[in-house]
Amino acid sequence: MATDNVYVLFFLLAFLCIQLIKPNVCDGALTSGCIPAERSALLEFKRGLKDPTNRLSSWVGEDCCKWEGVACSNHTGHVVKLDLQNPHPFSDFSDEPYNNWTLGGELRPSLLGLKHLKYLDLSMNNFGGISIPEFMGSFHQLQYLNLSRAGLGGVLPHQLGNLSDLQYLDLYNDLDPNFVVRVREFSIGDALWISHLSSLKHLNLKSVNFQNGTHWLEALNMLPSIVEIYLSLCEIPSVPLSLPHVNFTSLSVLDLSYNFISSTIPSWLFNISGLEHLDLSDNLFQGNIPPAFGNLASLKGLNLANNFRLQGGIPTSFKNLCKLQNLILSGINISKDLLELDEIFSGCIKMSLEVLSLARTNISGQLPEWLFQLASLQELYLHRNQLNGTIPESLGQLSQLVVLDLWYNHLEGVMSEAHFGNLTELKYLTLSSNSLALKVKSNWLPPFRLESLWMGSCKLGPEFPAWLQSQINISEIVMSNASIIDAMPNWFWSLISTAVYVSVSGNQISGHVPNLLHLNNLYGLDLSSNYFEGPLPYFPPGLSLLDLSNNSFSGTISLAIIMNMPNLVYLSLSENNLSGEIPFSICQLQVLWILDLSKNMLSGELPNCWNNSSPIEVMDFSRNNISGVIPESICSLVSLQSLHLSNNSLSGELPLSLKDCGKLILLDAGHNDLKGEIQTWIGESLTSLRFLNLRSNMLAGDVPPNLSRLSALQFLDLADNELSGTIPRSFGNFTAMKVIENFSSWRTGQIRYKEQMFITTKGNTRAYDVSLSLINILDLSDNNLFGGVPEELTSLFGLFSLNLSGNHFTGEIIENISKLQQLESLDLSRNNFSGTIPSSLAALTSLAHLNLSYNNLSGEIPLGNQLLTFNDPSIYIGNPGLCGFPLNQSCKDNETAQGRSNADDRDDNEMIWFYMSMAPGFVVGFWAVWGTLILNKNWNLYYFRFIDNILDKVYVFTVLKVSRIRKRCCFQQG
Ligand SMILES: *[C@@H]1O[C@H](CO)[C@@H](O)[C@H](O)[C@H]1NC(C)=O
Ligand SMILES: *[C@@H]1O[C@H](CO)[C@@H](O)[C@H](O)[C@H]1NC(C)=O
Numbered sequence: 001m002a003t004d005n006v007y008v009l010f011f012l013l014a015f016l017c018i019q020l021i022k023p024n025v026c027d028g029a030l031t032s033g034c035i036p037a038e039r040s041a042l043l044e045f046k047r048g049l050k051d052p053t054n055r056l057s058s059w060v061g062e063d064c065c066k067w068e069g070v071a072c073s074n075h076t077g078h079v080v081k082l083d084l085q086n087p088h089p090f091s092d093f094s095d096e097p098y099n100n101w102t103l104g105g106e107l108r109p110s111l112l113g114l115k116h117l118k119y120l121d122l123s124m125n126n127f128g129g130i131s132i133p134e135f136m137g138s139f140h141q142l143q144y145l146n147l148s149r150a151g152l153g154g155v156l157p158h159q160l161g162n163l164s165d166l167q168y169l170d171l172y173n174d175l176d177p178n179f180v181v182r183v184r185e186f187s188i189g190d191a192l193w194i195s196h197l198s199s200l201k202h203l204n205l206k207s208v209n210f211q212n213g214t215h216w217l218e219a220l221n222m223l224p225s226i227v228e229i230y231l232s233l234c235e236i237p238s239v240p241l242s243l244p245h246v247n248f249t250s251l252s253v254l255d256l257s258y259n260f261i262s263s264t265i266p267s268w269l270f271n272i273s274g275l276e277h278l279d280l281s282d283n284l285f286q287g288n289i290p291p292a293f294g295n296l297a298s299l300k301g302l303n304l305a306n307n308f309r310l311q312g313g314i315p316t317s318f319k320n321l322c323k324l325q326n327l328i329l330s331g332i333n334i335s336k337d338l339l340e341l342d343e344i345f346s347g348c349i350k351m352s353l354e355v356l357s358l359a360r361t362n363i364s365g366q367l368p369e370w371l372f373q374l375a376s377l378q379e380l381y382l383h384r385n386q387l388n389g390t391i392p393e394s395l396g397q398l399s400q401l402v403v404l405d406l407w408y409n410h411l412e413g414v415m416s417e418a419h420f421g422n423l424t425e426l427k428y429l430t431l432s433s434n435s436l437a438l439k440v441k442s443n444w445l446p447p448f449r450l451e452s453l454w455m456g457s458c459k460l461g462p463e464f465p466a467w468l469q470s471q472i473n474i475s476e477i478v479m480s481n482a483s484i485i486d487a488m489p490n491w492f493w494s495l496i497s498t499a500v501y502v503s504v505s506g507n508q509i510s511g512h513v514p515n516l517l518h519l520n521n522l523y524g525l526d527l528s529s530n531y532f533e534g535p536l537p538y539f540p541p542g543l544s545l546l547d548l549s550n551n552s553f554s555g556t557i558s559l560a561i562i563m564n565m566p567n568l569v570y571l572s573l574s575e576n577n578l579s580g581e582i583p584f585s586i587c588q589l590q591v592l593w594i595l596d597l598s599k600n601m602l603s604g605e606l607p608n609c610w611n612n613s614s615p616i617e618v619m620d621f622s623r624n625n626i627s628g629v630i631p632e633s634i635c636s637l638v639s640l641q642s643l644h645l646s647n648n649s650l651s652g653e654l655p656l657s658l659k660d661c662g663k664l665i666l667l668d669a670g671h672n673d674l675k676g677e678i679q680t681w682i683g684e685s686l687t688s689l690r691f692l693n694l695r696s697n698m699l700a701g702d703v704p705p706n707l708s709r710l711s712a713l714q715f716l717d718l719a720d721n722e723l724s725g726t727i728p729r730s731f732g733n734f735t736a737m738k739v740i741e742n743f744s745s746w747r748t749g750q751i752r753y754k755e756q757m758f759i760t761t762k763g764n765t766r767a768y769d770v771s772l773s774l775i776n777i778l779d780l781s782d783n784n785l786f787g788g789v790p791e792e793l794t795s796l797f798g799l800f801s802l803n804l805s806g807n808h809f810t811g812e813i814i815e816n817i818s819k820l821q822q823l824e825s826l827d828l829s830r831n832n833f834s835g836t837i838p839s840s841l842a843a844l845t846s847l848a849h850l851n852l853s854y855n856n857l858s859g860e861i862p863l864g865n866q867l868l869t870f871n872d873p874s875i876y877i878g879n880p881g882l883c884g885f886p887l888n889q890s891c892k893d894n895e896t897a898q899g900r901s902n903a904d905d906r907d908d909n910e911m912i913w914f915y916m917s918m919a920p921g922f923v924v925g926f927w928a929v930w931g932t933l934i935l936n937k938n939w940n941l942y943y944f945r946f947i948d949n950i951l952d953k954v955y956v957f958t959v960l961k962v963s964r965i966r967k968r969c970c971f972q973q974g
């Protein structure tokens with residue numbers, strides 16, 4: 001109230017001033033067509049604004065009606081319209097012009113001098129999170145008010161309820177992952193004031209927080225003229241299931257998507273007879289889809305997507321919806337054979353339907369004939385279902401089809417020219433992850449011109465598909481694992497001149513790659529796992545993702561090539577024949593997250609120029625010929641989670657600076673020439689460590705007992721060093737090794753990168769996908785350790801492999817070893833263990849690999865289920881005192897013949913374990929992406945297509961988004 005009085009006083013004064021100087025200005029006003037008082041009001045308003053790009057430079061001179069954004073009435077001369085919307089729309093790919101053109105500063109109440117204002121638009125600016133001034137409620141003639149994306153926030157003032165002439169109100173406050181605009185959210189309390197907006201037709205409150213909102217539905221129900229209501233992303237917890245009387249006589253559009261409504265679908269909706277568009281998607285609605293939907297005869301668009309608790313299928317009453325154009329039911333459990341939906345889709349809906357999504361609805365069966373009778377169909381989404389059989393040629397009848405998305409089903413067979421007969425409008429074709437093949441004549445000229453082609457794991461080869469040549473507007477091509485065995489045609493590189501994402505990975509495509517500097521739009525290029533050769537070419541400066549791994553590129557990594565790609569987020573040159581030194585310029589890639597140079601012939605030293613502004617999380621230099629020491633600066637990389645240095649010729653000690661790598665989860669420095677002791681700071685500082693591999697170096701000294709303080713450590717390999725002393729008793733305390741199913745995925749960020757580490761277990765070495773798996777391994781083999789094995793080790797219940805071989809351990813094998821129920825591999829060979837083999841060993845039911853050779857064990861090899869499966873005598877050899885199966889030396893007392901038993905049963909064990917461990921990673925990855933998508937809802941194609949990408953190596957979209965956030969965050973901070 002106090003502020004109100006100040007305003008009033010201010011205006012009295014302003015008014016007096018204007019009265020006093022009136023005579024002089026009035027003359028000017030007559031000729032200029034601008035009311036002087038309104039001109040002053042505008043100038044005073046401008047004084048409060050920040051206008052960095054001088055958008056309001058035209059606000060000089062007498063005739064304010066000619067000023068930018070100002071319009072006056074032709075009859076009265078009063079200012080009736082003020083439109084200060086940002087002239088540059090927000091773009092997902094560059095925010096620069098948008099940001100530069102925002103107005104900011106304060107909203108001065110002088111604006112109220114425009115008493116006849118009917119239209120006010122301040123949208124897409126950035127007022128730094130200030131609240132909507134209460135005086136906004138005092139423009140009594142206002143009909144149009146747009147304050148969306150203006151960088152305003154706070155509780156919506158109830159004074160807005162005084163705008164009884166208002167027809168259009170837009171307060172959409174973007175919840176954009178780029179958080180360019182939304183500095184503070186809007187929220188609403190008691191919403192009864194809305195009911196006073198008696199002229200309101202259009203209301204957009206998207207992203208306004210309704211957590212504490214009350215009476216909003218009653219208020220809306222009292223608006224006699226309301227036509228459109230948008231309440232998406234409002235955190236609405238619930239809606240009343242019934243309303244005493246439903247007005248909404250004019251309501252045509254209702255959007256309640258992306259809220260938390262968990263009731264059944266409320267019945268009052270079905271009394272809104274004029275409803276044309278209803279969006280209830282992404283809530284928690286439950287129960288059946290009510291048959292009453294069939295009463296909404298005007299319905300043109302219905303979206304119930306992702307209410308995963310809805311069930312019971314589509315009611316047959318849907319066949320009465322003769323105007324329905326868009327039907328989005330993805331993410332609902334429908335669980336029907338498509339054929340059973342025949343009755344619904346053969347009704348009058350069949351002429352009107354333009355968009356149909358039944359993606360992720362658990363539908364099955366073959367593609368039925370009714371589908372191809374939908375004469376107006378433009379977009380068809382059926383991904384992630386159990387559809388099977390072949391695709392009929394009738395597909396070619398759908399002459400309006402723009403989007404065909406059949407990704408991730410069990411469709412099979414060969415598609416030919418006939419399948420695409422009349423598909424002249426087709427722009428988005430997604431057939432990935434089926435068992436489809438495309439066989440067309442080499443001179444086929446497709447009727448369509450695609451923008452997006454996703455044909456991962458479809459058989460397109462062996463020749464490189466020549467028909468692609470006609471697709472000159474293409475922006476995304478995914479032809480990974482497409483059985484192409486051919487040279488890359490030269491035309492391909494010009495074809496993709498407009499492309500943003502190209503993947504041809506996993507084929508057998510050969511040839512040199514030319515310089516690609518002309519690909520201005522390209523942000524992702526995946527040529528991995530092919531036969532490309534020759535030197536690395538130049539890539540375009542905009543590139544964010546580059547995967548050339550597993551090819552035969554040769555020559556050096558030139559500094560100039562790297563420096564030309566300042567936007568790289570992901571760079572993999574792994575598994576090529578690259579040689580020479582790693583260019584130091586690599587440190588200057590400011591947004592790089594993942595750097596994989598492994599499996600080449602790189603030499604020289606590692607760059608020592610890292611600094612803390614780099615967001616690198618994963619670095620892989622393993623399997624090269626890199627020498628020198630581990631660079632001091634490496635832990636300046638504050639985000640570093642994973643460092644692979646194995647199989648090089650690194651020397652020196654582990655640098656003390658490593659202790660600054662507090663986020664390090666994986667350190668793999670095995671197979672180098674590192675020396676010195678394992679310092680105690682490892683156990684103190686590297687608290688996030690889950691994988692530590694120092695195998696095959698020249699490390700000496702004792703094993704520090706405090707390593708066990710690494711509570712996340714699940715993989716410790718110190719084998720093949722010169723360590724001495726005993727196993728610390730504290731080694732029984734490795735918390736993560738006590739966990740039986742260590743399902744916690746290690747990457748909580750947005751990026752999913754298949755990280756590999758070579759792991760030696762069960763007597764051989766192979767690559768494991770460490771980022772997703774549960775590997776609990778303790779390997780201390782081939783050192784100079786001695787003494788007994790501490791009893792405490794038997795509390796590491798989650799241990800999968802224990803290797804103590806090649807040391808000088810003495811004493812008996814611990815009886816309690818049977819507590820390690822997960823153990824699949826146990827190697828105690830080449831030590832001085834004595835006594836008998838404990839019979840409890842036979843209780844290790846998972847054991848697949850056992851080696852007790854070359855000790856001083858004696859007595860009978862115990863009989864027992866598990867041990868019977870080990871019929872290879874070499875695992876007991878070198879223990880002169882042992883007798884019994886499978887040794888030739890029988891024990892005198894019992895010479896019972898041993899039946900050879902199911903020895904091969906466990907051969908697949910390893911693979912099963914491996915697959916099992918992949919599942920949780922996938923789920924986590926999926927939700928990470930989904931979570932991002934929910935933030936930026938834009939119904940159409942983009943999501944489907946990027947969700948598609950989940951099976952790809954990297955989530956292009958998410959990565960880019962996030963990298964931009966990071967860039968922005970760091971830019972702003974410094
Ligand atoms: C005033 O007249 C001009 C020219 O006829 C027209 O373009 C403009 O829209 C009118 N302004 C308003 C506010 O009606
Ligand atoms: C936007 O502003 C930035 C920083 O002031 C400036 O570097 C850049 O050139 C401007 N861009 C445009 C398109 O005006």
Ligand SMILES: *[C@@H]1O[C@H](CO)[C@@H](O)[C@H](O)[C@H]1NC(C)=O
Pocket residue numbers: 187209211212
């Ligand atoms: C809702 O009310 C609670 C309790 O007063 C408060 O803590 C919370 O911040 C409010 N939420 C919003 C969005 O205003």
